[in-house]
Amino acid sequence: MRIVEVGPRDGLQNEADLVPTEVKIGYVERLAAAGLKQIEVTSFVSPKWVPQLADAAEVLAGLKLPDDVVVSVLVPNQKGLELALKAGVKRVAVFTAASETFARKNLNRSIAETLADYRGVVRAALDAGLSVRGYVSTCFVCPFEGPVAPEAVVQVTADLLEMGVDEVSLGDTIGVAVPPQIRTTVGAVLKAAPAERLALHLHDTWATALANVWAGLELGITCYDSSAGGLGGCPYAPGAAGNLATEDLVNFLERSGYPTGVDLARLAEASRYLAGHLGRTLPSRVLGRIGA
Ligand code: HMG
Numbered sequence: 001m002r003i004v005e006v007g008p009r010d011g012l013q014n015e016a017d018l019v020p021t022e023v024k025i026g027y028v029e030r031l032a033a034a035g036l037k038q039i040e041v042t043s044f045v046s047p048k049w050v051p052q053l054a055d056a057a058e059v060l061a062g063l064k065l066p067d068d069v070v071v072s073v074l075v076p077n078q079k080g081l082e083l084a085l086k087a088g089v090k091r092v093a094v095f096t097a098a099s100e101t102f103a104r105k106n107l108n109r110s111i112a113e114t115l116a117d118y119r120g121v122v123r124a125a126l127d128a129g130l131s132v133r134g135y136v137s138t139c140f141v142c143p144f145e146g147p148v149a150p151e152a153v154v155q156v157t158a159d160l161l162e163m164g165v166d167e168v169s170l171g172d173t174i175g176v177a178v179p180p181q182i183r184t185t186v187g188a189v190l191k192a193a194p195a196e197r198l199a200l201h202l203h204d205t206w207a208t209a210l211a212n213v214w215a216g217l218e219l220g221i222t223c224y225d226s227s228a229g230g231l232g233g234c235p236y237a238p239g240a241a242g243n244l245a246t247e248d249l250v251n252f253l254e255r256s257g258y259p260t261g262v263d264l265a266r267l268a269e270a271s272r273y274l275a276g277h278l279g280r281t282l283p284s285r286v287l288g289r290i291g292a
C-alpha cells in the first residue's frame with residue numbers, strides 16, 4: 001500500500017490563520033519520522049489565491065528529511081513549475097477537474113485550458129528530470145454542478161496520462177461519494193488506465209471515506225491520499241471538510257492485512273504537534289484513541 005500524505009498541503013491550505021514556517025517544517029519532519037514516504041509538502045500557487053502557502057520556498061529550504069522520502073508540490077502553471085525547480089523539488093503535481101465550474105473556480109480556467117497548459121508544464125518537468133502526478137478533482141460530485149459523468153473523469157485521466165504524468169489521483173473533493181459511485185466511476189477509468197497508475201483522494205465530509213477505500217481496494221487500487229489528523233479541505237470547494245485522516249487509513253489498512261510501514265504512535269505525535277499550534281483537536285477518530 002502506498003500512502004501519499006497531503007496534510008501539509010491540502011490540510012494547511014484551508015487554515016485561515018497563517019501557520020509559522022518553522023511549525024510547518026516541524027510538522028513535515030515529524031510525518032517523515034512516522035514512516036510516511038511520500039509527502040505533498042506545499043503548493044507553488046498564486047499567494048493571492050492561497051495565502052497560507054506563500055512560504056512554500058522557505059518551507060522546502062528548511063526541511064531536513066531522510067533520502068527515501070519523496071517530496072512533492074502542487075503547481076498550477078509554468079510559473080509554479082519554475083518556482084518548484086528553483087526549490088530543487090523532484091516531483092510536482094498538476095491539478096484539474098472533471099467539472100467545468102470547479103475548474104473555473106479553482107484555477108480560473110476551463111478544463112481544456114488547464115490541460116493545454118499542463119501539456120507544456122509536464123513536458124518541461126519531465127525534461128528537467130522530475131516526475132509528475134496529476135489530480136482530477138470533482139470525480140464524483142461537483143459542489144456547483146452535482147453528479148459528474150464517469151466519461152468526463154475517464155477523458156481527463158486519459159489526457160493527463162497521455163501527457164506523461166505517472167499517476168492520476170481521483171478526487172472526491174467534497175467527500176460525498178459512496179462505494180457504488182467509486183465502483184462505477186473508478187471502474188470506468190480502469191478500462192482506460194491500469195490500477196497501478198491510479199490513486200484515490202478522499203475527503204471525509206460524510207464519513208464515507210473508509211468505505212470508499214474498501215471499494216477502491218476491491219478494484220485493485222493500492223495508493224491512497226490522506227491527511228494526518230484529518231485536517232483539510234479546499235478553499236474553492238464549498239462544503240469540503242478534511243481529508244480522510246492518515247491515522248484512520250493506517251489503522252484500517254493494517255488491521256485489514258495491508259501493511260503501510262507507518263508508525264501510528266509517531267504519526268499521532270505529528271498530528272498533536274500541529275494541533276497544539278492550531279489550538280484545537282483534529283477530527284481523526286483513531287488519533288483521539290491513540291495514547292488517550
Ligand atoms: P489568475 O488570477 O487567473 O492568474 O490565477 P494570473 O496568471 O493572472 O496570476 C495572478 C497573480 O498570481 C499574478 O501576480 C501572478 O504572477 C501570480 P500579480 O501579477 O497579480 O502580482 N501567480 C503565481 N504566483 C506564484 N506561483 C504561481 C503563480 N501563478 C500566478 N504558480 C492561478 C490562476 C492558477 C494562478 C490561480 O487560480 C491559483 O493559484 N489557483 C490555485 C488554487 C488552489 O491552490 N486550490 C487548492 C488546491 S487544489 C485542491 O485542493 C484539490 C485537490 O486536493 C484534489 C481534490 O481534493 O479534489 C488537489
Ligand code: MG
Pocket residue numbers: 010171173201203233234
Ligand atoms: Mg483535496
